[in-house]
Amino acid sequence: VLTRLSGTGKKLSASEALVTFIKALPHPQPEKCRGARCKRRRRKNLPMSETPSFAGRHVFVAGGSSGINLGIAQAFARAGAHVTVMSRSPDKVQQAAEGLRALGAQALGISADVRDPAAVDAALRQAHAQFGEIDVLISGAAGNFIAPAADLSPNGFKTVIDIDLNGSFHVLRLAYPLLKKPGASVINISAPQGVNPTMYQVHACAAKAGIDMMTRVLAMEWGEVGVRVNAIAPGPIGDTEGMRRLAPTPEALANAVASVPLQRMGTLEDIAHMALFLSSPQAGYVTGAVIPVDGGSSLRGGRDMRASYVPREAA
Ligand code: HXC
Ligand code: NAP
Numbered sequence: 001v002l003t004r005l006s007g008t009g010k011k012l013s014a015s016e017a018l019v020t021f022i023k024a025l026p027h028p029q030p031e032k033c034r035g036a037r038c039k040r041r042r043r044k045n046l047p048m049s050e051t052p053s054f055a056g057r058h059v060f061v062a063g064g065s066s067g068i069n070l071g072i073a074q075a076f077a078r079a080g081a082h083v084t085v086m087s088r089s090p091d092k093v094q095q096a097a098e099g100l101r102a103l104g105a106q107a108l109g110i111s112a113d114v115r116d117p118a119a120v121d122a123a124l125r126q127a128h129a130q131f132g133e134i135d136v137l138i139s140g141a142a143g144n145f146i147a148p149a150a151d152l153s154p155n156g157f158k159t160v161i162d163i164d165l166n167g168s169f170h171v172l173r174l175a176y177p178l179l180k181k182p183g184a185s186v187i188n189i190s191a192p193q194g195v196n197p198t199m200y201q202v203h204a205c206a207a208k209a210g211i212d213m214m215t216r217v218l219a220m221e222w223g224e225v226g227v228r229v230n231a232i233a234p235g236p237i238g239d240t241e242g243m244r245r246l247a248p249t250p251e252a253l254a255n256a257v258a259s260v261p262l263q264r265m266g267t268l269e270d271i272a273h274m275a276l277f278l279s280s281p282q283a284g285y286v287t288g289a290v291i292p293v294d295g296g297s298s299l300r301g302g303r304d305m306r307a308s309y310v311p312r313e314a315a
Pocket of ligand 2: 062063064065066067068069086087088089090092093112113114115140141142143163167189190191192233234235236237238240241242243
C-alpha cells in the first residue's frame, strides 16, 4: 500500500504516506485559503472555517449604515471584502465605514438618497472608481412605520414605496453596468410581509411584494450574463430600528417572539450568514429565490399575521 500510495514505485515512510493520504482527501473549500489558520487546519485535516473568503471583492450595501444591512456589511468586511456603505445620513455612513475599517477592511461611506437616481448613480461610480467592479450588491434601504391604511396619507404611502421599491429599482438598474459579469451576486432585502398580509403595513407589504417580484424578473433577465439575483426575507430581528417601530412595547415584542416557531428573535448574524452563503460559489446555482430567514414565522401565513404585533389603538 505504501508503495502504491507514492505513485512512483518507491516505498513511502509512514509519515510521507499519511501526508499523501491527507492530500488526496476531497477538500471542502473550492478556493484554497492561504491564511495561517486555514493552513493549520489543513495540516490537522480539520474542516475549514464555514465562512467563505471574499478577499479583495467589492461589496456595495445600499442602506448599509445601520441594523441588518450594517450587520451584512460587517460580515463581508470580516471575510476580507472591500465594502462600500451608502445611506442618507453623512454621519451614519462615516461612522459605519470607520467601524468596517476597524475590522480590517477597506471601506467607503457615501451619503445618497435611494429616491434620487442621480445621487445613487454618483455614489455607485465613486465606489467603482475606488474598489472596481461590484461583486456583491445588497439593496436594503427601507423606511417603515405602523399606520392603518384608512389613516395613511397618499404621501405616507408614496414615501415608503419610493424608498423601498422605487429606490431598490434605482440601485439595481444603475449598478447593473458596474457589476462583475459573470459572477456577481445581487441580494434584495425583503420581508415576510411581501407574502403575508400584515395589518397596518399596507405600504411596506406592497413595497416588499414588489421587491420579491423584481427579484424574480431580474434573475431571469440577468441570468444570461451570469448575474444571480436573490432576496432575503428576514423575520423579526432583535435590536433593530425595524422592530423598535413594529413592536414598540414589551408586550408587542413578546407577541413578536410568540409568533416565531423557533420562539426567539433573529440576530444580525442569522441574516449575514445567508448573505454570505448566497454570494458564495456554493450558491452558484441559486437565483430568483426569495429566502425567508425568519425562524419559521412565514409558515404561519396570512391568518396568524392578521394581527399586527400592536393593538389597533396603538397603531
Ligand atoms: C403615518 C407617517 C408616519 C407615521 C411619516 N408619515 N411617519 N404617516 N404614521 N408614523 C408620513 C408623513 O406624515 C408624510 O406624509 C410622509 O409619511 C413622509 O414623511 P417624512 O417624514 O417627510 O418622510 P422622510 O423624511 O422621507 O422619512 C421617511 C420615513 C422615516 C419612512 C417616514 O421614518 C424614515 O426615514 N425611516 C428610515 C428608517 C426606518 O424606517 N427604518 C426601519 C425600516 S424597518 P404627509 O402626508 O404628512 O406629507 C422595515 C421593516 C420591514 O422596513 C418589515 C415589514 C415589511
Ligand atoms: P434600519 O437600521 O433603519 O436600516 C435602514 C437603512 O436604510 C438605514 O441605514 C438608513 O440609513 C437607510 N435608508 C433609509 N431610507 C433611505 C433612503 N431614502 N436612501 C438611502 N438610505 C436609506 O432598519 P433595519 O430594521 O435594520 O432594516 C434593514 C432592512 O431589513 C430593511 O430593508 C427592512 O425592511 C428589512 N427588514 C427588517 C426587519 C427587522 O426585523 N428589523 C424585518 C424584515 C425586513 P439613513 O437613515 O442614513 O438613510
